[in-house]
Amino acid sequence: METEILNKLIATELQIKPHQVNQVISLLEEGNTVPFIARYRKEMTGSLDEVQIKGIEDRHHYIQQLEQRKEEVIRLIAEQEKLTPELEASIRKATILKKVEDLYRPYKQKRKTRATTAKAKGLEPLAEFVLEQTNASxxxxxxxxxxxxxxxxxxxLQGARDILAERFADDAAxxxxxxxxxxxEGIMLTSVKEQEKDEKAVYEMYYDYSEPIAKVVPHRTLAINRGEKEGVLKVSIQSAIEQIHxxxxRKWMKNHKNQxxxxxxxxxxxxxxxxxxxxxEREIRTELTEKAENQAIHIFSENLRNLLLQPPMKEKYVLGLDPAYRTGCKLAVVDDTGKMLEISVIYPHPPNSKKSDAKKTFIELLKKYPIDIIAIGNGTASRESEAFVADILRELDSQAAYVIVNEAGASVYSASEVARDEFPNLQVEQRSAVSIARRLQDPLAELVKIEPKAVGVGQYQHDVSQKKLVDSLDFIVETAVNQVGVDVNTASSSLLQHVSxxxxxxxxxxxxxxGENGxxxxxxxxxxxxxxxxxxYEQAIGFLRVLDAKNPLDGTGIHPESYALAKGILDKAGLxxxxxxxxxxxxxxxxxxxxQLAKEFExxxxxxxxxxxMLMKPSRDPRDAFPQPLLKQDVLKMEDLKAGMELQGTVRNVVDFGAFVDIGVKQDGLVHISKLKKGFVKHPLDVVALGDIVTVWVDDIDAKKGRVSLTMLPPQ
Structure with missing residues (x-):
């Protein structure tokens, strides 16, 4: 296919104009990055965003591979002297790889099969005779x-049938x-294979389950796949056999009957x-899995984007608390620039409970430093630690507030090379407390130090293609970092390496x-x-800020290539x-x-x-548009909950079937997709995003299982 036709195809698929595709591919081939093109080449692309540009890049790459495969298939068939003009035209016209492989299938060199054995015995002419269906004996x-x-x-005759069976199976149409x-028409069937392997009855609903293939939703596909992989479930597809026969x-049977x-x-x-x-069946299972993986990766990516773009708590002293029972709660005081000032450990909970000592240490830290916020990790002993902190704040009548911070991945960071380089003299658990405090101050700067898939905001992330997941999440991190921009004088190398x-x-x-020159x-x-x-330099410099620079433009998102334009505009404004x-x-x-300015400056x-x-708002941070973390001063227990109670909570995770909301009790509550808003909701991401502060009402409480069902539909 010619380049122009291919680019038109990409434009149609992505619902953009062909010239935009041409420009993006040209810019990419010149070595420009996706963030740079999105931010500084808007005139050329018609203001396409990072996702659209990445879509063009991915589709262009796929089509290049497709074209290479077409050439290879044509060559392989030609070598067998079986390439006809019609077949070549069909291969060249194909727009998906599956179609190319279907057309190549009859000519593919096969390992030993019943058909190849029959052909070796010289039975192919007999197969042709049978297919003719003449009246001869x-x-x-x-x-x-x-x-x-x-x-x-x-x-x-058996040999002839084997040859024809393979031919029928290889027919592309x-x-x-x-x-x-x-x-x-097909139906997905699942049944229990070895129930003893499912101790917690995780897959119970699939022990005897059937659903039309067309209606199987992505998260069910991944659950079924996992159950099958663990040996709990047996999975099959029931086809419309008579319809298929x-x-x-219609293709091979002639109207008249004979031998x-x-x-x-x-x-x-x-x-x-x-x-x-x-x-x-294998193809359909693979396609269902790919569709499900893409959906799971999309959800994870959107959750990660919202997590990274949570607004920073600027100019605040933070006390980070990494909760635990046996090993004690680790404390870390961090000043308003993120510098660690002090580390401590307290034992307010069993089995090594030293509550009075813990309380004394905690109060001393609150009095020693101007602590604005206490950041409590949401892991083991989080709620008990929250109660401990709330009691002290009440007793002191302190102006400090506390907030629950998602600590997923903190332990991964703490044991990493990055953490060892930052805090060589601290123990693993102590580093974790610093990370929790800093996550509140600047989520983006801290979270980029952690492998994206370890931040715990996805669904079935271990059941999807790890390469696709990592590629997608890396793109999200890169996009977020470049949208926000980076202070080159404070950024860690972990943050800087995501800059365009x-x-x-x-x-x-x-x-x-x-470090050497200041x-x-x-x-x-x-x-x-x-x-x-x-x-x-060209690709990166617009995203790197030098605050308090000799030239104030160096602290903005204006690219140096536009400095003359910026100064010209300022001159026009008399500034x-x-x-x-x-x-x-x-x-x-x-x-x-x-x-007028556009005409004048061309x-x-x-x-x-x-x-x-950027001249009007040089320090604008896109994260300021997102909701601030929910600050609290008192604690809520499961026993305090009653049906119909109105609460505010933070969305901690968004999945296919709803959203999990932290309302301050031990277990996050689930708002089912049907209770997110009135009317039909295609996907929870259309209504809520991770980090949103939402008003919810308690719908149902299952104290035995520790489950809370919530609704975002106001009571009538």
């Missing part, structure tokens, strides 16, 4: 093929029709049962040079960083560069005519708007 014809290897007429029938008869008709009928039944059914264009080595070099005072100083070449971000500048710039209106926005 079949036994007479078959007798011609008796040899030392073929001892009877039945053996000869028939496979496609059967696939469609199975998707439309009829599809095959060959029965042979063809028998071959159709055998071909489907032995070759087509298992193959199509920067490798791990370059990120580490920036930190090393900063703070950067200008963006241009970064040009001297080892391994940071001209292209890398100096020192005035950016002031109320005076905002008022003056608002008066400017964007259309740049697009999109670029003018972007530069103007």
């Amino acid at each position: 079949l036994d007479t014809e078959a007798a011609k093929y008796l040899t030392d290897e073929v001892s009877s007429i039945e053996e000869a 028939i496979r496609e029709q059967i696939r469609k029938v199975t998707w439309r 009829q599809v095959m008869r 060959s008709t029965a042979q063809i009928e028998e071959t159709i039944v055998d071909s489907y049962k032995r070759l087509l059914e298992p193959s199509i 264009g920067l490798s791990k080595t370059v990120a580490e070099n920036i930190v090393t040079v900063r 703070k950067f005072t200008a963006r241009t100083q970064l040009k001297k960083i080892p391994r940071l070449g001209a292209k890398t 100096t560069v020192k005035k950016i971000g002031t109320t005076e500048a905002e008022e003056a710039i608002k008066q400017l005519d964007i259309v 740049v697009g209106e999109i670029t003018i708007k972007d530069v103007i926005e």
Whole structure:
């Protein structure tokens, strides 16, 4: 397929214009990154965002692989001297890999099969004779093929049927029709295989379960797959066999009946049962799994994006508390810049309860430092620790508040090389308390130190393709970091290596040079960083902020390539560069005519708007648009809950069937998808996002199982 046709195909699939696809592919081939294109090449792409650009990149890569496979298949068939113009045209016209493989299937060199064995015995002409379905005597014809290897007429006919069965199964058009029938009419069946392997009855609903394939939702696919993998469940697909046989008869059965008709009928039944059914079932199970994996990865990605973009608690002293029973609760005081000031451990809970000592230590820390917020990890002993903290705050009549912080992945960070480099003298558990405190101060800067899949905001993340998951999550991290921007004088190498264009080595070099020479005072100083070449500088510099720089533009999201434009706009407004971000500048710039400026400076209106926005609000943080964490001063127990009670909570996880909300009791409550809002909800992500502060009402309490059902539908 020609490039122009391919790009039109991508444009149609992604619902954008062909010239946008052309521009994106051209920019990518020049070595530009997705964040750079999204932010600084809007005029060329028509303001496509990172997700759209990544979609073009992925689809272009798939089509390149598809085209390579087409060429290879055409070459392989041509080598067998079986390539016809019609077949080549069909292969070249294919838009998905499955279609190419279907067309190649009859020509694929097979390992030893019943059909290849029959062909080796010289029975292919007999198979052709059977397929012709003439009125000539079949036994007479078959007798011609008796040899030392073929001892009877039945053996000869069996060989002919084996050859035809494989041919029927390899027919691309028939496979496609059967696939469609199975998707439309097939039923997924599951039954219990070894119940003793399911001690907690996790898969009980699937012990005797059936559902039309077309209605199996992604999270059920992954649950069934896991149950099958663990040996608990047996899974199969029940097909519309008679309907499928009829599809095959229409293709190969001639209207008149003769001796060959029965042979063809028998071959159709055998071909489907032995070759087509298992193959199509595998394909459908694979497709269901891929669809389910993509959905699970999408949910995880959206949850991760919202987790990373939680607003920072700026300029706050935080006391981080990593709760535990036996090993004690680790405490870490962190100042308003994230610097660790003090570490301690207390034992307020059994089995080593020293509550009075714990209380004394805790109060001393509150009096010693101007603590604004206590960040309590949500792991083991979290609620008991919350009660302990709430009692003390009540007793002291303190202005400090506390917040429950999702600590997923904190232990992974604590044992990592990054943590050892940061805090070589601290124990693993102590590092965890620092991480919990810092997560509240700047979630993005702290969470990038952890492997994305360890942050615990997904569903079935261990049951999906790990490569696809990691690729998707890395893209989310990269997008979030570049949307926010990075202070080059405070960022860790973990954060810097997610900046557009920067490798791990370059990120580490920036930190090393900063440590040796002190703070950067200008963006241009970064040009001297080892391994940071001209292209890398172009890609990264717009996302790197040098706050308090000699040139105030260095602390904004304006790319140096647009500095002359920015100064020109400021001149038009009668301002100096020192005035950016002031109320005076905002008022003056608002008066400017964007259309006139675009004509005068010979740049697009999109670029003018972007530069103007950053001149008016140079320190704007996109995270400020997200809800602040829910601060608390008192604790709620399970026993306090009553049906109909109104509460505020924080969305901790979003899954296919609803959202889990932290309402301050031991167990997060579930708002089922049907109770998120009035009317039909296609997916919970359409209504809520991780980190949202929501009003909920208690719907039902199962104290025995420790489960709370919530609703977001106000009582009537």
